[in-house]
């Protein structure tokens with residue numbers, strides 16, 4: 185359009201006028217710099233991958249035995265004289281019976297020990313888990329007609345026996361300083377050759393609750409507690425976070441007040457999680473009066489902690505939607521709400537979902553705030569509602585990690601593996617959802 | 626600074642095409658419109674009348690406020706933070722900045738086609754059906770299909786896409802996308818269509834098709850088009866307004882503007898001396 189030539193009275197230098205040698209050196213330098221930069225990147229990634237590989241190797245190596253558990257197959261006689269001496273078949277009586285005695289009788293019979301041989305029976309008792317009675321009681325309660333019959337039952341072996349089978353006890357150690365005696369070792373070998381004692385997949389790890397014996401301790405309560413908490417986080421943090429993001433991005437006037445809110449959301453994301461625990465303790469438990477150790481309280485605290493993550497992710501996703509889409513919708517007479525809900529949100533969905541799932545994953549692995557609200561509890565029974573006492577997966581890991589027994593050490597790593605599997609699954613879901621919702625414009 | 630403050634230039638020259646009686650001429654009339662972006666004044670006292678069922682072109686150098694004025698007509702400026710409009714703009718003698726007027730309703734009556742084609746990332750069918758759906762224009766599925774077909778035919782896109790209505794609108798070529806956007810705009814049955822440089826991203830063939838289309842649409846719609854191409858303005862429009870540095874310098878019948886401009890600046894611009 186313009187036919188004016190600009191004369192600045194200055195001749196620009198040209199690259200072709202430079203000394204070829206200098207140019208060559210400059211090019212070589214630039215290439216070397218680029219190569220070095222790439223090398224740093226590769227080194228950083230390699231280092232990171234190595235660390236991850238090391239972490240996983242250690243955890244898996246330590247944790248895999250937790251997925252196996254030694255069990256004894258015994259012929260248990262459900263003796264009515266022991267279970268229900270009154271013969272009334274009342275649940276209270278059946279509950280109160282001494283099932284450990286039934287299990288003990290079965291193992292004496294199996295090993296051919298006289299029930300009045302005090303030394304031998306004491307040693308034989310040591311082969312059984314002290315939690316064996318729980319399983320027997322459950323069997324009888326489930327089907328009282330079993331009383332009076334003799335049945336093959338799989339019972340948990342003692343933690344020490346389990347350790348022998350997993351090769352964790354050195355037989356060369358003198359008997360006096362060994363957890364398991366020579367006589368017991370002989371019986372273990374005898375039972376193994378007789379096919380009575382073997383390792384089986386440890387379903388109990390997933391179904392049982394808290395216990396002081398490693399062999400009867402499981403993640404059941406923790407998994408349910410974590411599940412309740414994730415649902416709470418999902419129901420609280422996602423609607424609130426997305427609504428806040430929409431309001432801030434699309435409706436709020438850009439002024440000092442919104443700047444203030446914005447800065448504080450970022451601040452909130454950086455607040456140490458334990459502070460949220462303190463908040464939950466002070467407000468939800470002491471002020472509102474919600475029960476301690478309840479997964480509802482844990483969920484609310486985690487929701488509060490996740491909220492800024494969701495808001496930030498959702499805002500980023502919403503801003504990333506090109507303005508031309510909004511204009512297109514407004515231009516044909518869509519209301520602001522319609523343009524947001526019909527066009528902006530669907531396009532922002534992948535980003536929102538990714539942010540949400542990352543927030544959830546972070547919440548799933550969070551321990552510190554849960555300690556503050558009393559979720560470090562010894563909970564044996566499954567929580568039926570989010571108001572019942574429960575624990576959470578990472579808290580369970582923490583609790584097991586403080587125990588001394590060999591069985592708890594392997595369970596600590598085993599539970600970490602379970603947690604990692606959950607986290608990987610959530611990330612996988614995030615990837616799949618992102619793929620599914622991804623649209624080009 | 627303000628040139629041609631007389632709002633009725635068109636009354637004299639373009640009277641044949643006018644239908645609206647009364648004090649204001651044409652379908653749309655702007656009186657003393659000023660637009661500010663924060664402290665910056667982008668438009669200064671613009672007065673213009675846009676006649677019904679014809680094409681009016683806005684020309685002028687970059688940054689002179691053509692798009693700004695266009696956005697005033699369907700109040701898209703409302704969505705820009707810090708943008709303030711004063712003065713009066715009427716559509717069929719109705720003040721569009723009246724507080725009782727519903728903006729959404731206005732935008733359904735005054736459609737817009739943007740510089741860059743911006744189809745929704747949805748199917749071709751849904752792109753066009755969206756407007757009629759939200760405005761409740763179709764009673765049934767057959768109705769809706771009828772509207773979609775008619776709009777695509779009017780936009781001259783039907784033959785190219787009739788077999789792939791389920792495909793993504795974003796998968797079309799640039800020219801096709803722009804015609805899709807035009808079809809989307811006419812699907813809600815607007816009275817006015819605003820086009821902001823609709824051909825700037827298109828090749829000469831696609832441009833020619835759109836120009837033909839505009840000429841066709843003139844029978845049913847009032848069209849306002851912003852363009853940087855003098856030839857395009859000359860080809861498609863009956864009236865032309867020349868903007869310069871935020872002021873409307875000159876307006877009138879296209880022929881007159883191009884053959885015998887009265888203002889020096891207009892003359893300079895159309896002969897290529899301001900650019």
Ligand SMILES: Nc1ncnc2c1ncn2[C@@H]1O[C@H](COP(=O)(O)OP(=O)(O)OP(=O)(O)O)[C@@H](O)[C@H]1O
Pocket residue numbers: 662667685686687688689690691692693694705
């Ligand atoms: N959203 C905005 N915020 C602030 N200033 C703006 C905005 N949009 C436009 N302006 C200013 O208003 C003036 C007119 O801009 P406008 O976009 O209307 O010009 P135009 O005539 O359409 O130019 P072009 O031909 O390049 O599209 C310019 O000075 C521009 O900088």
Ligand SMILES: [Mg+2]
Pocket residue numbers: 691692693821
């Ligand atoms: Mg423009």
